[in-house]
Amino acid sequence: MFNWDDLRIFLAAARAESTAGAAQRLGLDATTVSRRVRALETTLKAALFVRSSRGLQLTATGARLLETATNAESAMALAEQVGQSDLIAGTIRISASEGFGTVVLAPALPGLRTLHQGLAIELIANAGFLSPLKREVDIAVTLSAPTSARLVVEPLTDYQLGLYAAPAYLDARGPIDSIAVLRSLDLVGYVEDQIYAPELRYLDEIDPVLRPRLSSSSLHGQREILLNGGGVGVLPCFLAEGLTRLLPEAVRLTRRFWMSTHREVAGSARIRAVRTWMRALVARERQRLVASR
Numbered sequence: 001m002f003n004w005d006d007l008r009i010f011l012a013a014a015r016a017e018s019t020a021g022a023a024q025r026l027g028l029d030a031t032t033v034s035r036r037v038r039a040l041e042t043t044l045k046a047a048l049f050v051r052s053s054r055g056l057q058l059t060a061t062g063a064r065l066l067e068t069a070t071n072a073e074s075a076m077a078l079a080e081q082v083g084q085s086d087l088i089a090g091t092i093r094i095s096a097s098e099g100f101g102t103v104v105l106a107p108a109l110p111g112l113r114t115l116h117q118g119l120a121i122e123l124i125a126n127a128g129f130l131s132p133l134k135r136e137v138d139i140a141v142t143l144s145a146p147t148s149a150r151l152v153v154e155p156l157t158d159y160q161l162g163l164y165a166a167p168a169y170l171d172a173r174g175p176i177d178s179i180a181v182l183r184s185l186d187l188v189g190y191v192e193d194q195i196y197a198p199e200l201r202y203l204d205e206i207d208p209v210l211r212p213r214l215s216s217s218s219l220h221g222q223r224e225i226l227l228n229g230g231g232v233g234v235l236p237c238f239l240a241e242g243l244t245r246l247l248p249e250a251v252r253l254t255r256r257f258w259m260s261t262h263r264e265v266a267g268s269a270r271i272r273a274v275r276t277w278m279r280a281l282v283a284r285e286r287q288r289l290v291a292s293r
Contacts, residue, residue, distance in 0.1 A: 007069040009036045010048065014066050015136045018055040070135050088273045089118030095132075096141040099219045099239050100159075100257060101125025104289070105141075108281050116273055132262045138271060139278070143199040145258045152266040154259055157282035159289040161202065161236050161253040164243040169229040176232070176246050179207055186231030188222050191215040199255050202234035206251055238288045254290075257282075 012022035013033060023030040041048050048062035058066060096105055102125050109121055124137060132140045133148050140146075145153050163182075170176070173185065189203050189212035203210040214230045216222045219239065226233050227242055234253065235243070259278060265271055282289065 004072065006036060006040045006043075007065075007072055009033055010040055010065065011069050011073060011135070013037055013049070013056055014058055014062065014069075015134055017057070021055075066134070073135055087118070088116045088269045090270050091120045091122060092139065092270060092274050093122040093124065093137045094139045094141070094274070095124045095137040097143065097219075097257075098126050099236050100141060102220070103239055104281070104285055105278075112274070112277050115277065116270075119270060119274070121274075132260055135262060138265065139259060139261045139274060141257050141259055141278075143197045143255060143257065146260050150263050151260045152263050156257040156259040156278065157286070157289055158254055158256050159236055159238065161234050161255065162240065162248060163206070163232060163246040163251040164226055164235050164240045165232045165246060166227055166229050166242075167244050169226075169231065170244055170246075172229075179247065179250055182207060182210060182232060186214065187212045188214045188216075188225050188231045188233030190222070191217045202253060205253060206234070237290075238285070 009022065009026065009028075012025050013019060016022045016025060019030045019033045019037070022028075023033045026033065037048065044061070044065075046061040047059050048065060049056040050059060094101075094105065101123055105123060106125065109123065112121060113119060132138065133146065133151055141156060145155075165176075176182070176185070187203065187210055190200055192215070194217035195201060203212065212233070214225050216225065219235070222233055223235060223239055223243075225231070226235070232246065234251075237245075259275065261271055261275070266275075
């Protein structure tokens with residue numbers, strides 16, 4: 001037999017794909033996590049992970065246990081809510097893209113805490129997204145709509161992107177009056193093998209032959225390159241302060257953020273409250289999100 005704590009440690013290791021990452025999330029040391037996972041494997045008489053220098057990868061048995069453990073986690077969460085279904089309290093973990101998370105969500109979080117002081121909020125804002133399906137986060141804001149029936153998914157907001165450069169760069173290069181001119185300029189964009197979603201292939205959409213000469217996996221990194229005269233690149237309009245927009249009629253890209261959460265916890269008061277707050281936030285920020293500067 002094994003107890004819930006064994007599954008909790010297994011879940012953290014599966015989600016982090018490393019014992020070190022799981023240890024950090026659980027507040028344990030990596031040796032303890034490794035020992036507990038191996039003890040669970042001994043109890044089940046099956047290998048749960050393939051271990052390599054790249055971390056932990058689930059075996060077929062591990063993948064089946066992950067689904068079972070996730071369901072158990074959901075049941076435990078629901079049990080904790082018995083008698084307090086209307087209590088807006090506890091920890092909410094939100095995953096969002098780097099730009100939206102740091103520029104739109106993060107500045108507004110103090111207001112959320114003021115509104116619901118029983119909440120503790122964890123914002124994961126970086127390249128790529130964590131999954132509410134795997135219960136890595138409570139709410140995810142993603143560039144495409146998840147398709148799992150186990151998630152409650154809704155469109156959150158559209159946002160607009162444009163082509164930008166620093167005024168100093170434009171002074172040195174002269175006017176940019178057509179897309180064809182871009183082929184001779186220094187372009188800024190994502191590192192090719194770090195593009196985690198097709199929605200980020202902006203340059204391909206403008207002109208398939210365009211390739212960046214300065215690249216960063218970080219959207220804020222790209223913005224800093226542009227601000228310092230590194231060239232021309234695509235940014236969300238809400239992140240382009242201090243830059244000059246180019247070819248606004250010819251280059252007008254639109255993307256959509258989607259909000260999702262696991263169906264089994266979507267009805268809890270704390271999740272409902274944060275989803276409602278997030279819808280209100282993007283409504284207030286609509287001019288910044290969808291209109292050019």
